[in-house]
Amino acid sequence: MMTVTMFTIKTPGTKTTWDVRDILESEIKWTTDIDFAAGELTFKLVEVDEGFTPKNGDEVRFCWDHKKVFRGKIFKFDYDQSEVFSITAYDNLRYFKNQDSLIWPVSTISQRFTKAAKLAGVPHKVVDKSTHKLVAEVCDSKSYFDMLKDSFKATRRATGHRYFLYCNYGTVELRRAPSKRMKYYMGDGSYLTGFSYSRSIEDVANVVRVVRTDKKKKQQTSSTSKVKLTSAQEKAAEVKNTKLTTITKKGNSVERWGKLQVVEKAKDKANVAQMKAKAASILKSKGKQAHTLKLDVLATLNMIPGNEYPVKIKSLKDIGVGTKYLLITKATHTFSGTTDQAELEMKVRW
Template sequence: MITKFTIGRRHSGDTWNVINLVSDIKWVTDLNFAAGTLTFDLLFDSSFYPQDGDVVEFQWDEQKIFYGYVFKVSFKEDKKFSITAYDKTRYLKNEDSLVWPISTISDRFDTVCKMAEISHKVVNGSDYKLPAEVADNKTYFDMLKSSIDKTQKATNQMYYVLANYDVVELRKAPYNELNIIVGDQSLLTGFSFEKSIDEAANSVRIIKKNQAESQQTSSTSSVSEESSGEDPAKTSFNYTDSIAGNVQDWGKLQKVENAKDKANDAQMKQRADELLKEKNKETYTLSLTCLGDTSLIAGNSVNIQIDDLSKAGFWINNTAIMKATHTFDVDYKCDLEMKVNEPWLENNSSE
């Protein structure tokens, strides 16, 4: 049950207890660099009008669930406000231009949070030194995503950003390996599973463009090439391919990438092999609907025991939550999107 739900002005100190006025509460956490979201309806009360920027605090069964700010308010003929609030990670959508020195993901997380003026904490840091780079006109989320992706590629360890009530944290995934079982005899009320090769590639071609007139190579994309007015008689391409054995099973699914400037044949072949390894795989989607539990949030992992899924040839044991949607009602439930295309990388970490 709701044990706290207040809305308050950010600086005046005025706060309203709206426990008896709220309904249709949904809370979403998502690892895909999206702010935590709380949506709810609020019954009209002439003594109080919600405003953009108001502080929202929500607790369920004495558990601190959400601390954030109103970003959207609508009002309809049913005399209810429909409100969208975001947690503090929303301010990581602020845009900026920065020159990063050689530094770690922990350093960069600390820097952007200070610039966004949000309380934060490095729960799990990394010692891996990222190269210096320029981030021009990018969101702080984009800057962190780039740094996290590079850190994961180098160390085999995934990091993510999530709000822990009113503090934004940098964490290592999985943050908490829950002992909870989501399955036939425990919490589960429904599931769907999908596998796909729609985004896969089993043939990779790295292309270098040669222009006879200038004898230079270019990494310009094909779209800009078509509009550049280049002379077909003076343009040719060199190709470096990497092809997987499962072409006979899936058919040829080809991805093309332009070679970096001055890349030699060996470098082009290395890049083709790397990209093939990355793209030559099925993707899997497992969605679960289960009874509500406040620990089922993005970044934590749970144990899966679904007999029908195993009988259909898919064995999924402990896996991670990528996105969690909690619907707080008389029947409190969760909708979970799980990470099943590859295991968490904790056990293979080189750190």
């Protein structure tokens, strides 16, 4: 029978480890996300007169059915008249929100991840190594998440491989999706208790304009001949001295969905070829409709972001979504009594 087999809280620098299983007041919720977010654990504890009070910074460890699930620190707790603590803890990916300024030399994401993890001060491991060399880059006043996000995107564009971060019971790991490809399907008669599916073009762009603004340098005038211009004259002069160079890329969905246009600024010295490449890249990323599939399941601990499962649901097949392997991008597990139920967000590929 599955149940909570370990749930402890310990204040760093002290010898006492508190087993709090008997004062868990409600369900335990564990949320993990492939998209650069820390794993989160939320739970409630009943206040007891035994000298125990949770504190920010306390370490939390949680095992389900003797399997390691979560290890992290308390970042927030609330307490009210019901004498119950509502607690939020995060795993070590939380420290990748730290900001820094770095210059990346020509290097791989494996090397950049290792450096960021060391600077963040967390245990780390490269599970899946990348050999693709990225160009040198200046990252000024950015979080480690944002620094790595740009590098991950560049690697994916060049190699087709999707890398992501996962905190494995305290150790932050660099993984490549799919981390595991499971044999057992999710769907009718297997794990599934419900689902929701949607398609949206609300954030689509099928026309992309990349614009470079060029301004002529103002001619210098002597102090004796300088005349103060009115506001209208200054604006007129600015318009006269400004030239816009525009590159436009159109997708093949304009007739079907209508014109959905975005404008992006080009760098000051970008040439036409670079502007065309930028427009094509934006159109590729924003030109497709979004598919959202959420599954409610009776879960196992393998149902985490980065793993793939075959999904087989007759109702989806009826609207054109056939059986295929889908990647889990976000998982919210709810542990209650002897059950682990989860809401899974899946990446629908087209």
